[in-house]
Amino acid sequence: MRIIRNTFLITLITINHLGSAAQGFPAKYARLFTLPNTYVAGPTSTTINIDGQANEPAWQDAAWTSEFRDIQGEHMPHPTYPTRIKMLWDANNLYIFAELEEEHIWAYYDKQDMIVYHENDFEVFIDPDGDTHNYYEFEVNAQNILFDLFLDKPYRNGGKPNIEWNAKGFESAVYVDGTLNNPTDTDKKWCIEMAIPFSSLSTDGNFIQPEAGDIWKINFSRVEWQTEIIDGKYTRKTNNDGELIPEDNWVWSPQGVINMHFPERWGLIQFSSEPPESTHASFELPEAELLARHLWHVFYAQRDYQHEHKTYCNDLATLGIQATGQENSTGFLLKMKASGKTYTATLTTNNNLMISIDQDGLLHLQTDK
Structure with missing residues (x-):
């Protein structure tokens, strides 16, 4: 039930060399994107x-x-x-x-x-x-x-x-x-x-x-x-x-x-429906898991911004986040709405996937049929 010696301010988490898994995200958040x-x-x-x-x-x-x-x-x-x-x-x-x-x-x-x-x-x-x-x-x-x-x-x-x-x-x-x-x-x-x-x-x-x-x-x-x-x-x-x-x-x-x-x-x-194997098995990460990391970038940046300014930011560029991007072959668009004490960021892909996050870190995924 405890919070273990956590540095509450995310900007204190820094590392310079982490591997390709965290590429595309700022160095100060890199450990959170492995x-x-x-x-x-x-x-x-x-x-x-x-x-x-x-x-x-x-x-x-x-x-x-x-x-x-x-x-x-x-x-x-x-x-x-x-x-x-x-x-x-x-x-x-x-x-x-x-x-x-x-x-x-x-x-x-x-x-x-x-x-x-x-x-x-x-x-x-x-x-x-x-x-x-x-x-x-x-x-x-x-x-x-x-x-x-x-x-x-x-x-x-x-x-x-x-x-x-x-x-x-x-x-x-x-x-x-x-x-x-x-x-x-x-x-x-x-x-x-x-x-x-x-x-x-x-x-x-x-x-x-x-x-x-x-x-x-x-x-x-x-x-x-x-x-x-x-x-x-x-x-x-x-x-x-x-x-x-x-x-x-x-x-x-x-x-x-x-x-x-x-x-x-x-x-x-x-x-899995397949019998257990004696060799280590792995699976390809779901596309939504990779895409959601861009919303977590918004979440961490917003927490830092709110800590400094006592309000949430209403502009992705101010947070240093691009509104468009790509994960593997999937392109996406980021949008954000903020009103001081709350915000919602939404990621929409070119293959009809939509994921959103709010100030409480509640992640919501839906497919736009």
Whole structure:
């Protein structure tokens, strides 16, 4: 539920050399335009026993993701310990299996909805319709304690976490290759297996049932604290001023900013009808995903402008944004209307696609038939 040490003013995010994925966008926003990681989840026709060990044949055939990286991106040091995941699905559930290598496995929180990111944990973020609003977060520690919540919109836009929300039917199990909360030995890893019912991703009983070929926004985070042993117990380290040393945040698809609550930066999962493969599969990014980045350019620039001028801008050129452009072979036109406290930017393509964004970062896609 937290905002992690985020630089609220987007202009503070700068980098000079990022690769072709961010070309065409200003350097100060470049980390926010690297392409997301993707994963193709195959179906399982057999029952998955949630025991933390992923022994079923479908798991053996499923591909591992690439290893997690620092939340800020590839330019940061590689994480101390490897983390990777697999995914499967059936008509009822999304299945996730995570493997977290770790020399010292610890967790003391032992009650539902305790704030487990105050300890080392594993986190899942899901936005089924990809509009960056109304999304779900699941956090689990090595004692298999779940902290789940729903957000109507990101914190940056005034979102308020609904901690009372619970994912009905959610299952998880943790397997520890080592000994929990024992500082005298060296552990190997802990594994988490989850079943997230699609029907649980709802606040009013209505939910999105994925079909083969559908694509959802999803990301995963691992929180890792520096610790020391005090009176035989793992304790988070502090600096010379007595303040906690900030945690490391390792993720599947880098955010470009130390904040998981930029849903537009999450990775993508595609639900496939084909059996899981032992080799890593990927898919071509949807055209709308590439085009929407130009609206996010407007969003980031408007936030900076509003921070300085206390009002939103009504002119794309003033924001340094061109009104026309092209993504691959698709040409597009950008238009914007602002009225001080609100704005709407709309992108229209030459093949009848229309996408819009507003000051809250709500993304809306429609096809103009």
